[in-house]
Amino acid sequence: MPTAKLHRTIGVRVGHVQVGGGAPIVVQSMTITDTADAEATANQC
DSSP states (O other): OOOOOOOOOOOEEETTEEESTTOOOOOOOOOSSOTTOHHHHHTTO
């Protein structure tokens, strides 16, 4: 399987979160349940 080419980026801060520049990937969720519990997460709606 081919690997993706990574582009060197400049890190920036968004609020208290570092984005880019080698920072880990950040994911935001609007759920109030454990997302591993798919049924409870789906029942929030």
